[in-house]
Amino acid sequence: MVADRVISVLSLALAVAYLLATRQIPALEIGDPLGPRAFPQLLGAGLILAAILLFVETLKKAPRAEGGAAAAGSHWGVVAFVTVWTGAYFLLFEALGYVVASAAYLLVLMAVFNRGRWAMNVATAVLFSAVTYWVFTRQLGVTLPAGLLGLVG
Secondary structure, eight states: OHHHHHHHHHHHHHHHHHHHHGGGSOOOSSSOSSOTTHHHHHHHHHHHHHHHHHHHHHHHSOOOOOOTHHHHHHHHHHHHHHHHHHHHHHHHHHHHOHHHHHHHHHHHHHHHHSTTOHHHHHHHHHHHHHHHHHIIIIISOOOOOOGGGOOOO
């Protein structure tokens, strides 16, 4: 499908831009030998790999009959919805806090893409958000907004 390929190419472009932006992080002469760039660059490389795998997956899909303009329009509607929802996530991230904002963001996306599996969607969204908050704040020392829950990092 054309929309899937467009999404994978745009994902690759975004991942490359992110990886290039990590070069602007200043390197420190003292401290951690890996420096502050290591994790963002590793994340950028992972994003590039994911985008490439997504593109390969779209190429492997068996061609099927398109549903005409209605099917093409529905794909762009999903892309528009995800874009708007991601923008809302960024805008509300500080106010709601990492755990609440991320859980809500994931839950809505999972409800769209994994319909009818509410128990799994809720468990995944909440557990992922809580565990990653714990890993980043307690294990990696990253400060994340506590927001509504008032969590201590």
